[in-house]
Amino acid sequence: MPASSTPRLVLYGNSMWSSPYVLTCFVGLTEKQLPFEMRTVALHEGAQREADYLATSFTARVPSLVDGDFSLSESSAIIEYLEDRWPSPGQAPLLPRDPRQRARARQIMAWVRSDLGALREARSSEYVFYPLETLPPYAPLPPAARRGAEKLVGFAERLVPPDGGPLFGAWCIADTDLAMMLQRLVKTNEDLPAHLRAFAEREWQRPSVQAFVNQPRPPHRPAST
Ligand SMILES: N[C@@H](CCC(=O)N[C@@H](CS)C(=O)NCC(=O)O)C(=O)O
Numbered sequence: 001m002p003a004s005s006t007p008r009l010v011l012y013g014n015s016m017w018s019s020p021y022v023l024t025c026f027v028g029l030t031e032k033q034l035p036f037e038m039r040t041v042a043l044h045e046g047a048q049r050e051a052d053y054l055a056t057s058f059t060a061r062v063p064s065l066v067d068g069d070f071s072l073s074e075s076s077a078i079i080e081y082l083e084d085r086w087p088s089p090g091q092a093p094l095l096p097r098d099p100r101q102r103a104r105a106r107q108i109m110a111w112v113r114s115d116l117g118a119l120r121e122a123r124s125s126e127y128v129f130y131p132l133e134t135l136p137p138y139a140p141l142p143p144a145a146r147r148g149a150e151k152l153v154g155f156a157e158r159l160v161p162p163d164g165g166p167l168f169g170a171w172c173i174a175d176t177d178l179a180m181m182l183q184r185l186v187k188t189n190e191d192l193p194a195h196l197r198a199f200a201e202r203e204w205q206r207p208s209v210q211a212f213v214n215q216p217r218p219p220h221r222p223a224s225t
Contacts, residue, residue, distance in 0.1 A: 009036035010066040012056065014043045017215045018125045020180045021075035021113075022063040027176050028082045030208035032091040044221040076109050079173055094173040105174035108159070108167070112177045119148030123184035129213065130220050138188050149190060152181055156196050164198030171206070179203035 011029060013022035017040075029036045041047045041062055048060045057064040059073040065081070072078055083094050096102045122145035126135055141149060156178060159167050166175050182200035185192055192200070203209060 008066075008068060009034055010039055011036050012039050012041055012053070012062050012064040012066075014062050015040040015218060016043075016126070016129075016221060017212065017217050018129045019062055020125050020128075020177070021061075023180060023209070023212050024075045024109075024173060024177060025063045025065060025078045025082075026212045027206075027208045028079050028094050028173055030211055031094060031173075032082055032086050034082070034086060034091070076106075076113065079109070096168045096170070096172050098168075101168045105168065105172050108174040109177050111155070112181050116148040116152060116181065118142065118144035119152065119181075119184065121145070123188050125180075125184070126220055127187050128180065128183045130217065132187070134220050141190075149185060152185070153192065153196065156182060156199075157193060160196055160199045162195055164195040164202060175199075175203050176206075176209060179209075 009029065011022070011025055013019060013026065026038070041053055043062065047053060048057065048062065053064075054060060056066055056071045057073050058071075061073065063073070063075055063078060065072045065078045067081075067085070072081055079094055087093075088097075095105050119141070122141050123138065127138065159178065161167075166172070167178065168174075179200045182192065182196055183204065186197060186200050204213070
């Protein structure tokens with residue numbers, strides 16, 4: 001693509017770099033090797049409701065992606081947009097090519113966004129991205145969150161191959177989403193079957209994920225889920 005027509009991409013994330021939804025979009029942009037600028041929004045100060053940001057974000061939440069004069073909210077819609085706008089083979093795929101695997105990857109993405117609320121609340125994403133000693137100590141999982149953790153493990157056991165490799169043979173963005181959810185248990189020292197732990201840890205070493213994990217963060221503020 002000639003430099004003059006290169007779109008200017010901006011991804012808005014939270015200033016604590018702890019949103020799982022921003023992680024997904026950041027990884028998607030990075031995997032596609034698209035140059036983008038990252039801007040942060042101070043959610044704890046209510047900056048997501050300020051007029052400037054509302055002009056960009058349909059939902060007053062992060063993430064939001066700006067591509068020139070176009071903007072988009074909702075992480076799964078952003079992933080679909082990146083995949084449609086910068087398809088493989090020109091750019092790395094974010095979803096499997098096979099229609100059934102692609103649908104199953106979307107199924108995982110929809111599920112981690114719509115279920116396990118009690119687990120996400122009890123083991124907020126800050127436990128994944130901040131050193132434990134800088135956070136309030138976590139309590140034992142309350143019953144609903146424990147049920148969520150068991151459901152997550154049961155679901156993951158049906159998906160993750162015995163060697164802890166990618167879900168569909170080659171990496172896709174659903175690997176990142178499932179690993180993010182499992183990391184809530186890994187980082188808070190819950191027991192996990194070895195292949196699920198291996199899957200979550202291997203995915204966490206992926207350079208696009210590490211680029212997000214290693215961002216400098218301000219001191220911890222009250223949690224997001
Ligand atoms: N379904 C949305 C969820 C986005 C979301 O909940 N973002 C949180 C941060 S993790 C947020 O912006 N919270 C601020 C607020 O709701 O005011 C997505 O997938 O993008």
